[in-house]
Amino acid sequence: MQLETVKSFILWVLVGASLLLTFTLWSYRPEMEQSENFVEDRTDLGGTEETQNTLIEPTSIIFQSSSQYFGFTDPGERQSLYEDMQNWSLYDFRTTKGNGPPSEDNQVEIIFPDAIPMEMAANLFTFNEDVQMPSWGFERIFMTFNQDSNTMNVIFLSEDGGKQATAVVNNSEKYALLWEYLTTFEGLTDYLRVKGAPERIYIPNQPKNIGTKSIAVQTIDSQTMVDTLFSDPDIVSRNRIRENEIYFTDNARGIMQVYPHRRTAEFQNPLQSSNETQLKPSVLVEQSRLNINDHRGWTNDYRLSDIAINAATNKIRYQMYYEGYPVFGSNYSSIIEQQYRESELIQYNRPLFKLANYLGGDDSSDLMSGKSVIERLENSDTYNMDNVYDIQNGYDLTYRSEADAVTLEPAWFVDYNGTWQKMKFNHGHPQQEGGS
Incomplete structure (x- = not known):
């Protein structure tokens, strides 16, 4: 009788140990596996995180x-x-x-x-x-x-x-x-x-020799942007609308248009919330910064340039810089722009390239003096000084798709009525920086 009791006790101990081991195996998740999954879920555009x-x-x-x-x-x-x-x-x-x-x-x-x-x-x-x-x-x-x-x-x-x-x-x-x-x-x-402008504007008086630059670029793959912006990339369809426009959509989350000839992307979420909430500027800045940090989207030197907030718009822009000078280009080739409805990203436009190796330049380009710029502005039929809010030296960016490179040409730029334009006095219309 005593032997049977000992056998029963040993059997219960073995059964209990087996159940405990089974539960431990089922509930165990290796720390390395969690870390690997986290890295796989996070997209990376190849840039940095910024403060x-x-x-x-x-x-x-x-x-x-x-x-x-x-x-x-x-x-x-x-x-x-x-x-x-x-x-x-x-x-x-x-x-x-x-x-x-x-x-x-x-x-x-x-x-x-x-x-x-x-x-x-x-x-x-x-x-x-x-x-x-x-x-x-x-x-x-x-x-x-x-x-x-x-x-x-x-x-x-x-x-x-x-x-x-x-x-x-x-x-x-x-x-x-x-x-x-x-x-x-x-x-x-x-x-x-x-003088005569609505804001206090200061410009360098002497001519500047900045020089035209040629720089190779690393392109950002369109699929990486799909993985970044769409919650289920597997259901996103890709269609080429025309030679220089590719259209991505999941028929629910949003629409992204990619323009290969200038390496830019424009995303919008058509099913946005109808609740129009005006964000605090500080909230918008931090929300946008963290969002772009999350996919390492600061692929060049970018700086905050504009905050536009009203009941229907919470928009923020960042300007590309090179060697301390602002870079201007058309159709989002030199700016990152985001728009939010509450905490939801409803619009995101940006370049799809990263400046890489310096290929060479021409140091013979002299910009006109500040005195000449003011004289031409005051005597221009194109510009009214009441609408001039800022003037800066900067680079005019041209993307060369055949070479995967950009040309940065020094020029004078004017913030005219809220839009940055390359200053032209002799012919043509000023080039505007912004979307398509």
């Missing part, structure tokens, strides 16, 4: 000494100074009423391409304590000098000039750095302020 700091940069830093204006000869030095400024400790933050730009004879003006939400300033700059940011946006920051204390005032000015936020830089070394620029002008070149 707010790397995407949001000023287009100009202007040094004013009395009635003279100066800017950096090398745009790379402007970028280096701004990156340094982001690490300066800002003290005594406060918000007050504004009365337009400061009137000091010596000041520094930092100009951004569009209004940046003040609540994002805490990510872009270094404040010595937690601060409550106002809800408005700034397009310009001014820095003025307190010579008695070797400190600087930092003024974030609202778009309408009626509100401002101020802080103090209490660092004699940084004070001396900016003051040296204002007194020696080393590394700077003479700039002109454009």
Whole structure:
């Protein structure tokens, strides 16, 4: 009897151990397998991941000494100074009423391409304590000098000039750095302020020798974009509408048109939500940044250029840059554009190439002087100064499909009535940057 009891006990132990082992095998999922599946589910366009700091940069830093204006000869030095400024400790933050730009004879003006939400300033700059940011946006920051204390005032000015936020830089070394620029002008070149325009515009006075560049590109496969934008790529159909247009659709999620001759893609979701919600600018910027980070879509040097928000539109644009200069092209060949309805991506237009090897260039191209540009604008039948919002040196991009390369030709560009155009004074119509 005792032997039978021992046998029964051993049998139950074996049965229990078997059940436990079976459950463990069924429920076990190797960590490596999960990691591999995650990587397989994530598409990769071959670019990088970006932060707010790397995407949001000023287009100009202007040094004013009395009635003279100066800017950096090398745009790379402007970028280096701004990156340094982001690490300066800002003290005594406060918000007050504004009365337009400061009137000091010596000041520094930092100009951004569009209004940046003040609540994002805490990510872009270094404040010595937690601060409550106002809800408005700034397009310009001014820095003025307190010579008695070797400190600087930092003024974030609202778009309408009626509100401002101020802080103090209490660092004699940084004070001396900016003051040296204002007194020696080393590394700077003479700039002109454009009169008659609705905004404060500054352009380099002397002719610039930038040079035409030829650059090989790596193309982004259309299927990678299908995998990125469609929830079930296996059911997406592909149709060639004409020689230079390919049409992808799943009859539910969206439509994507690819243009091989210029290597661009345009996606739209026709079954969008009818709920028209206006996003906060800071939410739109972060939502878009994370979305493009998710598929490593920053395939070139891109910077935030435009935020357009109303009840029906939450649109954001990023401009391509090369060696510190903006790159302009037609039909989304040099910009990334997204549009959201709440958290849903309903439109996505972008280039399908990545700048790669430098193939050579022509250093003999001289742009006309800023003085000549202003004179031609003022005497032009094409342009009205009331509609000129910005003027910049940049590159005009042409994609060469037969060589898988692009040509970047230096030119003057004007933001005319909200649209960037290559400036042409003698013949033809200005080239516009945007969609088809």
